[in-house]
Amino acid sequence: MEVEATKKEELVPIFIMGKRYEVPASLTIQKAMEYAGYQLIRGCGCRGGICGACGTVYRFPGTYKIEVGLACQTVVEPNMYLTQIPFFPATKSVYEMEKITPSVETLVKHYPELLRCLQCNTCTKSCPMDIEVMDYIAAGMRGDIARLAELSFDCVMCGLCTSRCPAELCQYNIAILGRRLYGKYVAPRAEHLASMVQEVEKGKYEQMLRGLMDTDEETLKNLYTSREIEPEQADENWTPKDKTYL
Numbered sequence: 441m442e443v444e445a446t447k448k449e450e451l452v453p454i455f456i457m458g459k460r461y462e463v464p465a466s467l468t469i470q471k472a473m474e475y476a477g478y479q480l481i482r483g484c485g486c487r488g489g490i491c492g493a494c495g496t497v498y499r500f501p502g503t504y505k506i507e508v509g510l511a512c513q514t515v516v517e518p519n520m521y522l523t524q525i526p527f528f529p530a531t532k533s534v535y536e537m538e539k540i541t542p543s544v545e546t547l548v549k550h551y552p553e554l555l556r557c558l559q560c561n562t563c564t565k566s567c568p569m570d571i572e573v574m575d576y577i578a579a580g581m582r583g584d585i586a587r588l589a590e591l592s593f594d595c596v597m598c599g600l601c602t603s604r605c606p607a608e609l610c611q612y613n614i615a616i617l618g619r620r621l622y623g624k625y626v627a628p629r630a631e632h633l634a635s636m637v638q639e640v641e642k643g644k645y646e647q648m649l650r651g652l653m654d655t656d657e658e659t660l661k662n663l664y665t666s667r668e669i670e671p672e673q674a675d676e677n678w679t680p681k682d683k684t685y686l
């Protein structure tokens with residue numbers, strides 16, 4: 441994507457992999473890299489802080505502190521020395537969900553390094569999503585799968601925690617195992633979902649779906665726009681009358 445600066449826009453110096461560029465001060469790191477001429481083939485996915493592909497490390501002159509952030513969310517600052525780490529090699533265990541149990545033994549069997557955690561909190565300080573990473577690792581060490589799943593829920597798997605961990609844990613893969621265990625064995629079953637699946641399996645909606653598949657596009661559009669919307673989900677800017685947004 442080509443990004444152009446207006447003449448009046450303030451330019452700031454940044455350093456990408458050691459080379460100096462002047463970029464508009466309002467740009468995110470990702471857009472600044474493109475402005476500087478980089479074509480992002482890797483390290484760029486959703487551009488919205490969701491996919492975790494754009495983990496970036498940077499540092500300012502005169503300080504030892506390494507900063508981290510998502511390139512698509514972090515705005516450039518003068519004299520930022522940066523590089524992206526679009527991929528970080530991480531341990532990734534393979535398991536069959538049917539053959540494991542929601543326990544600390546499972547976590548340790550697949551990620552024995554879990555017990556090397558030093559409780560230094562570097563992972564939490566590295567997380568661009570403000571997740572209490574150290575706390576969910578501690579929950580895993582206690583075998584508290586529900587807490588592990590709950591605390592890690594917003595993880596975008598950018599890998600920045602792992603890149604900084606002195607004990608060499610891969611926190612996000614431990615967390616995804618925890619969430620899988622929670623979903624399969626710990627979370628209460630949704631009874632309405634089970635009955636709905638039964639209805640689908642019995643073919644209750646078969647005829648209706650076949651009818652829709654044979655319907656022309658215009659009729660489908662009309663059906664969609666005039667569908668019943670539950671009040672709490674309705675968009676207040678939506679006017680069913682003229683089928684447009686205000």
Ligand code: FES
Pocket residue numbers: 483484485486487488489490491492493494510511512513596
């Ligand atoms: S590009 Fe997806 S999180 Fe930044």
